[in-house]
Amino acid sequence: MTNVIEQLGASAVMRVREMGRMLLFVLSAFAWLVRPPFRFHQIMKQLHFIGYRSTFVVVLTAGFTGMVLALQGYYSLRKFGAEGVLGSAVALSMIRELGPVLAALMVTARAGSAMTAEIGIMRITEQIDALDTMAINPLQYLIAPKLVAGVIGVPLLVAIFDVVGIYGGSLVGVDLLGVSEGAYWSSIESAVEWKDVYGGILKSISFGLIVSCVCCYKGFYTRQSAEGLGRATTEAVVLSSVLILVWDYFLTSVLL
Amino acid sequence: MIRLIGVEKKLGGQPVLQGIDLSIPVGKLTTIIGRSGEGKSVLLKHMIGLMQPDRGEVWVGDVEISRLSGTRLNDVRKRFAMLFQGAALFDSLSVFENVAFPLREKLRMKGPAVARRVEEKLEEVGLAGMGHKFPAELSGGMRKRAGLARALVMEPEIILFDEPTTGLDPLMAKSIHDLIVTMHRRFGFTAVMVSHEIPEIFAISDWVAMIWKGKIAAMATAAEFQRTTDPDIHEFISVGGTVALPGLLVG
Numbered sequence: 001m002t003n004v005i006e007q008l009g010a011s012a013v014m015r016v017r018e019m020g021r022m023l024l025f026v027l028s029a030f031a032w033l034v035r036p037p038f039r040f041h042q043i044m045k046q047l048h049f050i051g052y053r054s055t056f057v058v059v060l061t062a063g064f065t066g067m068v069l070a071l072q073g074y075y076s077l078r079k080f081g082a083e084g085v086l087g088s089a090v091a092l093s094m095i096r097e098l099g100p101v102l103a104a105l106m107v108t109a110r111a112g113s114a115m116t117a118e119i120g121i122m123r124i125t126e127q128i129d130a131l132d133t134m135a136i137n138p139l140q141y142l143i144a145p146k147l148v149a150g151v152i153g154v155p156l157l158v159a160i161f162d163v164v165g166i167y168g169g170s171l172v173g174v175d176l177l178g179v180s181e182g183a184y185w186s187s188i189e190s191a192v193e194w195k196d197v198y199g200g201i202l203k204s205i206s207f208g209l210i211v212s213c214v215c216c217y218k219g220f221y222t223r224q225s226a227e228g229l230g231r232a233t234t235e236a237v238v239l240s241s242v243l244i245l246v247w248d249y250f251l252t253s254v255l256l
Numbered sequence: 257m258i259r260l261i262g263v264e265k266k267l268g269g270q271p272v273l274q275g276i277d278l279s280i281p282v283g284k285l286t287t288i289i290g291r292s293g294e295g296k297s298v299l300l301k302h303m304i305g306l307m308q309p310d311r312g313e314v315w316v317g318d319v320e321i322s323r324l325s326g327t328r329l330n331d332v333r334k335r336f337a338m339l340f341q342g343a344a345l346f347d348s349l350s351v352f353e354n355v356a357f358p359l360r361e362k363l364r365m366k367g368p369a370v371a372r373r374v375e376e377k378l379e380e381v382g383l384a385g386m387g388h389k390f391p392a393e394l395s396g397g398m399r400k401r402a403g404l405a406r407a408l409v410m411e412p413e414i415i416l417f418d419e420p421t422t423g424l425d426p427l428m429a430k431s432i433h434d435l436i437v438t439m440h441r442r443f444g445f446t447a448v449m450v451s452h453e454i455p456e457i458f459a460i461s462d463w464v465a466m467i468w469k470g471k472i473a474a475m476a477t478a479a480e481f482q483r484t485t486d487p488d489i490h491e492f493i494s495v496g497g498t499v500a501l502p503g504l505l506v507g
Contacts, residue, residue: 037364121347129306130344133337134358134410135330141361 022217025139029147029216032140039145046149050111050212051156057106062161065098066090066168073169074177083177087184088191090169091162095192095200099162101248104207107154108240112215115146116236119219120229128220143216150212151205158204199255206251207244214240257282257414257446258303263312263322265298272298274470276312285440285447287457287478290467291492296450297341299467300416303448304336305329316414334362337412341419343403345391351378352387355405362410377405381435397428401435408439417449429453433460454493458482466492 073089119142122128131138166188173179218236222229258280265273272295280286280303288296301307302314305321314322316332324332345354355374359365365373378384381401391399400420407415417436421429433453437460440447451457457464458478465475466489474481474489484490 037361125342125347126340126344127346129301130338130340130346132306133304133333133416134362135333136358136361137326137330 021221022213025143025217025220026147026213029139029143032137033144033148035140039141042141042145043148046145047153049114050107050146050149051153054107054110054153054157055160057110058103058157058161059164061102061106062094062099062164063168065102065161066094066165066170067172069093069098069165070169070172070177074173074179083179084183085187085191086173086179087166087169088187090173091166091188091192092196094162094165094169095196097248097252099158099165100200100203100207101244103158103161104154104204104211104244105241107150107157107208108211108215108237108244112211112240113233113237115212115215116219116222116233117229119143119216120222120232123220123222124224124226124229138220143220146216147209147212150208152208154208154211155201155204158200162200195255199251202255203248203251206247210243210247211240214243257317258448259313259315260299260302261313261315263299263302263309263314265295265302265307265309267298271470273302273309276467276470276472278465278472278475280446280448281463282446283444284462285437285449285460286463286465287449287451287461288465288467289451289454289457289492292452294467295470296467297418300338300418300448300450304333304338304416334410335413336416337407337410337414338416339400339403339407339418339420341422343391343399345399345402345406347391349390350387351383351389351391351394351402351405354391354402355387355409358406358410373409374405377409378402380408380439381405396423397432400424400432404432404435404439408443411443412445414446414448417447417451419450419452421451421453430456433457436460455482468492 069090070086073086073093074083077083077086077089119128122142128138128142131141170181170184174181174184215236218232218239222232258278260276260278263273263276264271276299278299288299290296298307302309302322303316305314305324309322312322313320316335319332321329321332345351346357349357352374355377356370359370359373374387375384378387381404383398383401383405386394386398386402391402394402404420420436421432424432433456436447436449439445449457449461458481461478463475464478464481466473466481468488474484474486476484481489482493484493
C-alpha cells in the first residue's frame with residue numbers, strides 16, 4: 001500500500017516538474033523572441049508550414065463536418081418543425097465549438113507531429129548543439145518562430161474551417177434537403193453574435209499555443225534514440241489533443 | 257587558453273568525469289584519447305559550455321564559463337567552432353547554405369561577400385562545386401569536410417573536433433586527418449580533438465592527453481607519450497599501436 005502511494009506521489013511530482021519545465025521553456029522562447037535579431041523570414045516559413053500546408057486537410061475536414069452537421073441537425077430539427085433554424089445550428093456549432101477544436105486537432109496531427117519529429121531529429125543528430133556552438137540560441141532561432149506561427153496560423157485555419165463548414169452545411173441543408181436558402185442564411189445572421197466569434201478566436205489562439213508549445217517541447221527534449229523520437233512524437237500528439245479538449249471545456253465554461 | 261580545474265560530472269547517476277585538471281596549449285593540436293565511455297566527448301562539451309560540470313571550473317581565457325548562460329556564454333562561444341561526430345549539418349539546407357549559415361546568422365553578411373567566403377572554404381576542404389548538394393546526398397567523408405568548412409568559415413580561435421574520423425574507412429580517415437593538420441598549420445587555431453585513431457594521432461598531434469578512470473592520466477607531447485612506462489597507458493596505446501607501429505611503442 002505504501003509502495004503504491006509512493007509511486008503515485010513520485011509520478012505526481014514528476015508531472016508537476018515536467019509542467020514547470022515546459023512553462024520555463026515557453027517563457028524563455030518568448031523572451032528570446034523579443035530580442036534582436038528578429039527573424040521574420042523564419043516566422044513566415046513556419047506559417048507556411050503550419051498554416052498554408054494544413055489548409056487542404058482543414059478544408060476537407062470542415063466541408064464534411066458541416067455537411068454531416070446539417071444532416072443530423074435537419075433530422076433533429078424536423079421533429080420540432082424547426083428546419084428553418086438549421087443555418088444557425090450549423091454556424092453556432094462551427095464557430096463556437098467544432099471549428100476551433102477540430103482545426104486544432106488536425107493541425108496537431110499534421111503539423112504538430114512533424115514539428116516534434118523535426119526538432120527531435122535535430123536533437124539526436126546534434127544539430128541543436130551545433131546551433132549552440134555557433135552562439136545562436138536554439139530557442140530563438142528554432143522554437144520561437146514555431147510558437148508565433150502556431151498562435152497566428154491556427155486562428156486563420158479556424159476562420160477557414162468555419163466558413164467552409166457553414167457552406168458545407170448549406171450544400172446539404174439547402175441544396176440536398178430543401179431548406180429555404182433565405183431561412184438558412186438569415187438564421188445565421190440573426191443568431192450569431194460577436195461574442196460567439198470572439199470566443200472562437202480566443203479558443204483558437206490558445207489551442208495554437210498549446211499545440212506548438214507541447215510539440216516543440218517534446219521534440220526539444222527527445223531522448224537520444226529512434227525509440228525516444230517515436231515516443232516523443234506520440235506523446236506530443238496525445239498530450240496536445242488531450243490538453244485541447246480539457247482546455248476547451250474550461251474556456252467554454254468561462255465564456256458562456 | 258582553455259583550463260579545466262577539478263571538473264566532475266555524473267550522467268544518469270554514474271560518475272563520468274571525476275576531477276579533470278587539464279590545460280590546453282594555445283595554437284597547438286591537442287588530442288584527447290581514452291577508452292569508450294570514459295567521457296571524452298563529455299569533456300569536449302564542457303569546454304564550449306554545452307554541458308555544465310557538477311563541480312569544478314572551466315576557464316576560457318579569463319572567463320569562467322561553467323555557470324554562464326545566455327548572452328554571456330554566447331560571447332565566449334563566438335571564439336569557438338566545433339566539428340561534431342556526425343558533422344551535424346542542417347538537413348534542410350544545402351552544403352553552401354550550411355557553410356554560409358554562421359556568416360548570415362551571426363555576422364549578418366549578405367550577397368556576394370558570403371558567396372566568396374563560402375566558395376573559398378569549400379575549395380579549401382576539397383568540396384569546390386558541391387555547394388548545391390544536400391547533406392543526405394554526401395558520403396561520410398564529404399559530410400565531415402562540409403562540417404569542417406562550416407567550422408572554419410568564421411575563422412575561430414579554437415576548434416573542437418569530436419571524433420572526426422568515426423565511421424570512415426582508413427584512407428578517408430587519413431585524408432580528414434591531413435586536412436585538419438593542413439588547416440591547423442594554415443590558420444593557427446587552437447585545436448582540441450577527441451579520437452580513437454591510435455597510432456595515427458601521434459603523427460598529427462602536438463600534445464596528447466589521456467582520460468583514465470575519469471581523470472587525466474597523462475598529458476605529454478606526442479613523442480613523450482609513446483615512451484611512457486605507465487602500464488595502463490602503455491597497454492591502451494599498444495592495443496592500437498602494436499599492429500601498425502610497434503617500433504614507436506617500445507621506446
